[in-house]
Amino acid sequence: MTDSSIKTSQAANDESLRDQLRALLKDGLETEVEPRAYTHEQVLDIVARLQQLEESNLEEKLKTAGFTLTPYRHEDDEQACETCMYYQLHRKFCELPELMLPAEPQWSCRLWRI
Amino acid sequence: MANLLWLQGGACSGNTMSFLNAEEPSACDLVTDFGINVLWHPSLGMELGDNLQQMLKDCISGSIKLDIFVFEGTVVNAPNGTGEWNRFAGRPMKEWVRELSNVADIVVAIGDCATWGGIPATAPNPSDSEGLQFLKRDHGGFLGKDFKAKIGLPVINIPGCPAHPDWVTQILVAVATGHAGDLAIDEFQRPKTFFQSFTQTGCTRNMHFAYKVSATEFGQRRGCLFYDLGCRGPMTHSPCNRILWNRQSSKTRAGMPCLGCTEPEFPFFDLAPGTVFKTQTVMGVPKDLPAGVDKKGYIKLTAAAKTAAPAWAEEDIFTV
Ligand code: SF4
Numbered sequence: 001m002t003d004s005s006i007k008t009s010q011a012a013n014d015e016s017l018r019d020q021l022r023a024l025l026k027d028g029l030e031t032e033v034e035p036r037a038y039t040h041e042q043v044l045d046i047v048a049r050l051q052q053l054e055e056s057n058l059e060e061k062l063k064t065a066g067f068t069l070t071p072y073r074h075e076d077d078e079q080a081c082e083t084c085m086y087y088q089l090h091r092k093f094c095e096l097p098e099l100m101l102p103a104e105p106q107w108s109c110r111l112w113r114i
Numbered sequence: 115m116a117n118l119l120w121l122q123g124g125a126c127s128g129n130t131m132s133f134l135n136a137e138e139p140s141a142c143d144l145v146t147d148f149g150i151n152v153l154w155h156p157s158l159g160m161e162l163g164d165n166l167q168q169m170l171k172d173c174i175s176g177s178i179k180l181d182i183f184v185f186e187g188t189v190v191n192a193p194n195g196t197g198e199w200n201r202f203a204g205r206p207m208k209e210w211v212r213e214l215s216n217v218a219d220i221v222v223a224i225g226d227c228a229t230w231g232g233i234p235a236t237a238p239n240p241s242d243s244e245g246l247q248f249l250k251r252d253h254g255g256f257l258g259k260d261f262k263a264k265i266g267l268p269v270i271n272i273p274g275c276p277a278h279p280d281w282v283t284q285i286l287v288a289v290a291t292g293h294a295g296d297l298a299i300d301e302f303q304r305p306k307t308f309f310q311s312f313t314q315t316g317c318t319r320n321m322h323f324a325y326k327v328s329a330t331e332f333g334q335r336r337g338c339l340f341y342d343l344g345c346r347g348p349m350t351h352s353p354c355n356r357i358l359w360n361r362q363s364s365k366t367r368a369g370m371p372c373l374g375c376t377e378p379e380f381p382f383f384d385l386a387p388g389t390v391f392k393t394q395t396v397m398g399v400p401k402d403l404p405a406g407v408d409k410k411g412y413i414k415l416t417a418a419a420k421t422a423a424p425a426w427a428e429e430d431i432f433t434v
């Protein structure tokens with residue numbers, strides 16, 4: 001397989017998974033948007049919970065990480081995936097080892113960090 | 115010919131090991147090419163017992179001229195200020211340090227322990243350790259903030275855990291050849307020639323720093339270590355990416371975050387669990403920002419750079 005065919009099939013997989021995630025969130029899945037992971041302990045706690053989950057348990061991953069379809073706002077700041085240091089903008093993918101999920105740039109979760 | 119005496123206080127000998135690995139110039143070059151006469155050094159000294167004690171006394175009395183006094187390791191004050199936990203040649207080391215510093219033309223502190231206390235002085239500092247002229251950021255230390263060696267200079271600090279071998283030998287050559295007065299030093303008495311630029315200066319990951327692409331694992335070739343793995347390269351003063359280690363590489367080039375070991379606060383956060391190799395954040399923003407950047411500026415810069423990053427920055431461009 002060439003690099004470009006690997007990328008094409010990866011993009012197709014990502015797209016279908018992203019559609020599933022979007023559908024879950026649009027259908028009103030309630031996620032733990034707050035409290036945000038603003039302290040080191042909170043981050044560790046959420047990450048530990050994510051580590052307990054089966055890789056395929058998308059619903060629980062979304063809930064635990066507190067996903068939203070729009071950026072979370074805090075004072076003047078906008079916490080969108082696209083500015084998060086775990087986000088790959090071109091692949092539209094969250095590289096946080098405990099998530100590893102395709103996400104839209106305007107989505108957000110409470111593990112956001114810049 | 116310049117007489118040099120090197121003693122060790124509360125230390126692991128790491129700076130001695132480093133010094134013996136020097137290449138430009140080497141420890142031998144100091145003797146053969148630059149006229150340094152090593153009176154005694156813990157790993158090289160020939161004298162033992164009474165002979166060594168006599169040599170130290172002769173330095174203090176002036177019958178042997180002491181040009182350069184090098185100290186590695188902390189000054190240990192425990193227990194109760196006596197210094198008895200670190201005895202050397204028949205008395206507490208701190209007493210030798212005081213008297214030798216008073217007669218030496220130049221005093222050089224090598225490594226974090228001797229400069230500001232380093233790891234031994236980390237809270238709760240059980241050995242009551244301090245550096246020669248600093249305790250962490252506080253000016254003073256064992257010799258006091260007003261101390262000046264005989265030629266009028268304060269202690270010259272060469273920090274690092276350990277200091278790079280060539281920083282040590284190059285500064286020793288400068289002072290032995292009469293150029294000590296030409297050394298510009300910073301507020302922490304570090305020679306600016308080595309400690310004005312940042313660890314980040316010359317790091318091969320700079321483009322990933324610029325485009326805000328993060329490494330998430332040690333040794334990963336792609337990505338910068340600042341965002342997740344606690345790299346202190348943007349706020350640490352050292353030439354680690356200009357004067358390479360073993361003339362080959364550096365921590366950050368090899369995928370290991372800079373620990374900030376040339377700064378007085380090292381080890382940072384008193385080594386509290388979860389603080390080593392992990393970027394500390396407050397509300398999602400790094401607690402310690404690149405030198406000179408404020409929080410608002412950092413957020414704006416990062417958001418803009420992240421969204422402008424080219425696709426290649428997200429890929430591993432280093433193919434084997
Ligand atoms: S960690 Fe960052 S990139 Fe990943 S989902 Fe959360 S906000 Fe988005």
Ligand code: SF4
Binds near residue numbers: 313321337338345346
């Ligand atoms: S790895 Fe460290 S030194 Fe290198 S660019 Fe990133 S923050 Fe700077």
